[in-house]
Amino acid sequence: MAHYRQCGFLRYQPQFEQAIAERYSLLSQLRLALNEDQLFLVLQPKVQLSDGALVGFEALVRWRHPEGRIIGPDQFIPLAETSGLIGRLDNKVLHMTLAAIQQLHQAGIRVPVAFNASGVELVRPLFFDTLQQTIEASGVDPCWLELEITESQAVEEYDLITPNLRRLIQMGMQISIDDFGTGYSSLTHLAELAATSLKIDKSFVQQMSESANGDELVAVIIRLANRFGYQIIAEGVETQAQRERLLALGCPLGQGYLFARPMPLVEALAWCQARPGS
Numbered sequence: 001m002a003h004y005r006q007c008g009f010l011r012y013q014p015q016f017e018q019a020i021a022e023r024y025s026l027l028s029q030l031r032l033a034l035n036e037d038q039l040f041l042v043l044q045p046k047v048q049l050s051d052g053a054l055v056g057f058e059a060l061v062r063w064r065h066p067e068g069r070i071i072g073p074d075q076f077i078p079l080a081e082t083s084g085l086i087g088r089l090d091n092k093v094l095h096m097t098l099a100a101i102q103q104l105h106q107a108g109i110r111v112p113v114a115f116n117a118s119g120v121e122l123v124r125p126l127f128f129d130t131l132q133q134t135i136e137a138s139g140v141d142p143c144w145l146e147l148e149i150t151e152s153q154a155v156e157e158y159d160l161i162t163p164n165l166r167r168l169i170q171m172g173m174q175i176s177i178d179d180f181g182t183g184y185s186s187l188t189h190l191a192e193l194a195a196t197s198l199k200i201d202k203s204f205v206q207q208m209s210e211s212a213n214g215d216e217l218v219a220v221i222i223r224l225a226n227r228f229g230y231q232i233i234a235e236g237v238e239t240q241a242q243r244e245r246l247l248a249l250g251c252p253l254g255q256g257y258l259f260a261r262p263m264p265l266v267e268a269l270a271w272c273q274a275r276p277g278s
């Protein structure tokens with residue numbers, strides 16, 4: 001990299017060709033993955049911090065590569081977003097989430113399940129119509145479905161997507177602002193965000209145990225959420241100390257490795273059944 005900067009221009013390097021070839025190859029593999037159902041969901045519990053009781057799940061996508069590897073979303077969502085495949089991917093995730101909700105219900109587990117939609121999709125005019133039609137066709141009551149969108153998306157595209165998000169809330173769906181605190185200030189919009197809950201980003205939860213300053217940030221987010229009537233949940237809770245600190249600061253809900261990793265549906269069902277009171 002330093003070499004290119006010194007030159008002031010990009011000299012042809014064989015690596016460029018290799019990088020482009022790799023991207024192209026991954027792209028055609030991803031296209032195949034979408035056609036051949038290589039994508040699947042893992043579910044991570046959202047719990048009450050006080051007693052660990054289940055309050056919901058977040059569905060996260062995984063790619064079971066034909067070579068046997070499981071690939072995480074950070075390695076293919078950006079590619080899907082820049083190649084026009086994200087619409088089909090998000091749609092697939094929605095269908096799989098609705099199917100998971102139905103399977104949980106059959107097992108007697110009735111909690112909302114959240115899915116993530118890409119910002120690229122949210123600004124597409126037909127996104128919300130398709131979403132509504134898909135939910136209706138599934139027969140799943142929208143109250144069991146939650147949409148997670150990132151803070152930066154919620155704020156940058158505020159005027160465009162807010163009316164649509166309100167429509168979803170009116171249908172009974174929950175809307176969660178993901179990675180809250182990492183976007184540039186949404187304070188101007190905080191009172192009128194079309195959301196039912198704010199999700200404290202894991203970077204804040206992780207800084208919390210390290211500095212008093214970190215604590216202050218989380219405390220402020222919790223106070224703001226309470227002030228404006230949003231539910232509040234912390235992600236990336238990994239230690240007992242973080243759990244206790246969050247409770248002390250007034251955050252009732254959490255999600256993270258301390259409670260459970262994201263698991264395939266069968267494991268999630270077993271996890272629920274193994275718990276006292278279930």
Ligand code: C2E
Pocket residue numbers: 044059060061072073074077090093115116117118148178179202235236237238255256257258262
């Ligand atoms: P996110 O929505 O912020 O998801 C939380 C990420 O944190 C997940 O990574 C989850 O596995 C991880 N995590 C959960 N608990 C802990 C913990 O205690 N400690 C730590 N260090 N990490 C924890 P994952 O599954 O790799 O997802 C990464 C990102 O990819 C997600 O961030 C989301 O933005 C995106 N993504 C995942 N699934 C989908 C999807 O179906 N559609 C779209 N468009 N994006 C998705």
Ligand code: CA
Pocket residue numbers: 058116148178
């Ligand atoms: Ca999320």
Ligand code: CA
Pocket residue numbers: 178179199201202235
């Ligand atoms: Ca998040």
Ligand code: CA
Pocket residue numbers: 179
């Ligand atoms: Ca994130």
